[in-house]
Amino acid sequence: MSASITDPHSTAASPGSPAQPLIEGRSGRGRLVLRRFLRHRLSVIGLVCIVALYALAFLGPLFTPWGYAEQDPTAYLSPPSAQHWFGTSQIGEDVFAQTLRGLQKSLTIGLLVGIISTTIAAVVGTAAGYFGGWVDRALMWVVDLLLVIPAFLIIAILSPAFRGKTWLILVVLLAAFSWMITARIVRGLTLSLREREFVLAARFTGVPPWRIIVRHILPNMASILIIDATITVGTAILTETGLSFFGFGVQPPDVSLGTLIANGTNSALTFPWLFLFSGGLLVLTVLSVNSVGDGLRDALDPTSARGSRRRSGD
């Protein structure tokens, strides 16, 4: 995806990299980005962790005989053992199966919210920046309005409406209230791209606005969008688990890492397995996502202050 970007920075960055004669310019940029990303040891570890977490969440349940809602009447609150790898809960649920189920939920919700919210941000931001005038003013006022109340509070207010319904509503709501800051950044970039020659040329040859946005403006900010999508994944997971912690997010009998932590906190000192595994996996997930986002920023956006400094120090 990033290989086809005609990024304004790439021309500035590519002279430093040796030109590969047999590879055309496009994949050269892809290689450059990949090489820059691989240079970040922490981000590579983060990426490996994310792959491992996905594998654990979706393949792990195959290795345990227990379902996440199943109860073992012979083991209440038993510590981790060969039968129950992460121990059992007060009513005999297998904590391993539950934690994996929660991890699945959190990973899926995070990924979906990251994609949807970045799409909204791209649409709103480019529209506001490209059309300007009252469209810009109206959209930015909505952005300001939604930034006044934290997303957490709005979704908590809406929570009675989706109680007992599918968790996909939660995904839509999380995405609907987490695009604002990205939209502002996109708007700023659009404002400057709009005046560039290739956009003007397209406009004067009669290309319709939506096509200019899709073909000329969006590809030029793909790096920012990818970075922001990654960061939003992390934020979304944190907001989702926070809502679930209060019972406003994922609803029982389904579990999320947030509900597991909420159930485990009260007895966490005496029965630490109820809360340690879900808490640890949650932190590991968000930490990996954030470190990948950080590495992507340095790899895709060489003009970012941290990126260039890092490199000069290497």
Added chain:
Amino acid sequence: MTGFLARRLANYVLLCLAATFLAFALGSLTFSPLGQLQGRNPAPPASVIAAKRAELHLDEPIPARFVAWMGGVVHGDFGSTITGQPITDELGARAGVSLRLFALGTVLGIAVGVLVGVASAIRQYKASDYAATLFSFLVLSTPVFLIGTLLKFGGLRLNEAAGSTVLYYTGEFSPGFQGGWWAALADRLSHLVLPTLAIALSQIALYSRYQRSAMLDVLGSDFLRTAQAKGLTRRRALFKHGLRTALIPMATLFAFGFGLLITGGVFTERIFGWYGMGDWFIYGVQQNDTNIVATVTLFVAVLVLFSGWLSDVLYAALDPRIRL
């Protein structure tokens, strides 16, 4: 300058109203305040439910209800809860609790965050810089409810190790506390440490990251070299010219950081048993109480916008190029 700030203020008032209306309307649409009454066993007579319905004005359209409620708010009357308690009676105490918690957490968070960020930038790639980076990544990846819970258990362990209660983790002060002024202050402080840390840690992590990169941008700049060439010591040049410039982009960040603070406050108040606005909000949602939720939203909106306005003022004060 005054005109600019006044215009900003007018827009903020409008945003406050819109945000509160949004919360009020969404609450009115999704909440079922009669649910508890209807779910009682034996079921209350229809007349009782009808009376409650009339009392809560549930048959009127939402905008009319909002206008009626807002009309009261302008006169200092925030309406009443579903059970008929006037909200205004509780508001002062609750707002006070939250403000005390937020104020200390923010001041600590900003001050330490800026200091850590500056120190990391000056000592870039030293062990202390890596430690600070690792700390902020870890904290920013840990939800506040986990930090709060871990702090609580840390306090518990500390108390066990010390053999007496050094740090309290429930409430704002010991109920029925007897003692002099100093003893009372010490009691409050030992209640304050853990919740303040829960609030401040994420602020420190956030601000130190941004301050570090803002300071790094400044460190290589020509004016800093000039200042040193003209005879200023490195330390003086850094703090007099460097830090001031590096603080400018931070001014806008303080407003954004405030949303994080509010959300963090909700969890902190709940976990440590402080009866503040955040705790009230959760209670309001659980009770399906539109008036409580709208009141807390108004409080949040005013705080967020006040901090936004304050960051405008700070920006103007820090950046000599801005003469509005």
